[in-house]
Amino acid sequence: MPVTRLNHAVLFVRDVSRSVEFYSDALGFRPVNQLPGAAFLQAAASNNDHDLGLFEIGSQAAASGAGRTTVGLYHLAWEVDTLDELERIAGKLSELGSLAGASDHGTTKALYAKDPDGIEFEVSWLVPADLITDDLEMTTAPLDLAAAKERYGATTRGGVGISFPARV
Numbered sequence: 001m002p003v004t005r006l007n008h009a010v011l012f013v014r015d016v017s018r019s020v021e022f023y024s025d026a027l028g029f030r031p032v033n034q035l036p037g038a039a040f041l042q043a044a045a046s047n048n049d050h051d052l053g054l055f056e057i058g059s060q061a062a063a064s065g066a067g068r069t070t071v072g073l074y075h076l077a078w079e080v081d082t083l084d085e086l087e088r089i090a091g092k093l094s095e096l097g098s099l100a101g102a103s104d105h106g107t108t109k110a111l112y113a114k115d116p117d118g119i120e121f122e123v124s125w126l127v128p129a130d131l132i133t134d135d136l137e138m139t140t141a142p143l144d145l146a147a148a149k150e151r152y153g154a155t156t157r158g159g160v161g162i163s164f165p166a167r168v
Contacts, residue, residue, distance in 0.1 A: 006076075007048065008048065008050055008051050008052060008053060009051070009052055009053070009076050010052075010053035010054075010055065011052070011053070011054055011055070011115075011117075011119055012055050012056075012057045012061070013054050013055070013056055013057070013115075013116075013117050013119075014056070014057065014058060014059050014061050014116075014117050015056060015059065015116070016034075016037060016038060016039050016054050016055070016056035018116050019039070019054045019115060019116060019117070020034075020039045020041065020054065022096070022098075022115055022116050023041055023052060023054075023115070024041070025092070025096065026089070026092055026093060026096055026098060026113070026115075027043070027078060027089065027123070028043070028044040029041035029042065029043055029044070029051070029052055030042055030044065032049065032050055033050070037055065037056040038053070038054065038055050038056065039053070039054045040052070040053050040054075041053075041054070043078070045081070061117075063117075063118050064118070064119065074120065075112070075119075075120040075121050075122050076121045076122065077110070077121070077122035077123070077124050078121065078122070078123050078124070079123075079124055079125070079126060079158060079160065080123060080124070080125050080158065081125075081157050081158055081160075082125065082154065082155050082156065082157060082158065083109065083125055083145060083148055083149045083152060083153070083154050083155075083156070084149070084154045084155055085125075086109060086111065086123065086124070086125045086145065087145050087149075087154075089111065089123050090102065090111050090145070093111060093113045093123075098113040098114055098115065099111060099112075099113050100112045100113055100114050100120065102142070102143035102145075103140050103141065103142070103143050104139070104140075104141045104142065104143045104144065104148070105138060105139060105140060105141075106127075106136040106137050106138050106139050107126060107127045107132055107136050107138070107159075108124050108125070108126050108127070109124060109125045109126075109127075109143055109145070109148050110122050110123070110124040110125075110143065111123045111124070111143075125148075125158045126158045126159035126160065127152065127158070127159055128152075128156065128157065128158060128159045129159055131152060131156070
């Protein structure tokens with residue numbers, strides 16, 4: 001049986017309380033279980049027992065060298081349902097000083113941000129398979145949310161894990 005999707009992510013953080021506050025405020029995650037030095041959070045629209053685990057390792061922890069001096073995870077990508085929601089989160093991430101970039105990848109419209117420990121993550125909206133046209137190629141271009149909303153609709157539900165139309 002093939003793997004179908006990522007069930008949850010677990011991050012080592014300096015201060016679990018600070019990270020819980022950040023992910024709750026920035027992305028709407030809610031704590032579902034907390035232990036000393038650990039927290040398990042659920043995305044607002046999820047029915048999973050947890051989508052994000054956080055384990056505290058203390059303020060002495062060095063920044064991750066992944067991608068600079070060591071191998072390691074580059075980022076996690078969370079999906080949103082609509083371009084309106086992507087725009088709302090872009091505003092929230094900007095307000096928090098966390099927004100690091102925004103890209104149009106053709107079939108994916110993406111925000112990039114960093115949490116309080118500098119861990120990068122992506123928030124994306126995927127073009128629904130029935131709206132993917134031949135002119136959409138994998139690319140990295142500046143994100144124009146207004147143009148994307150005009151083309152696809154502000155409240156059109158995204159492709160939910162689908163980046164390409166089904167091949168027949």
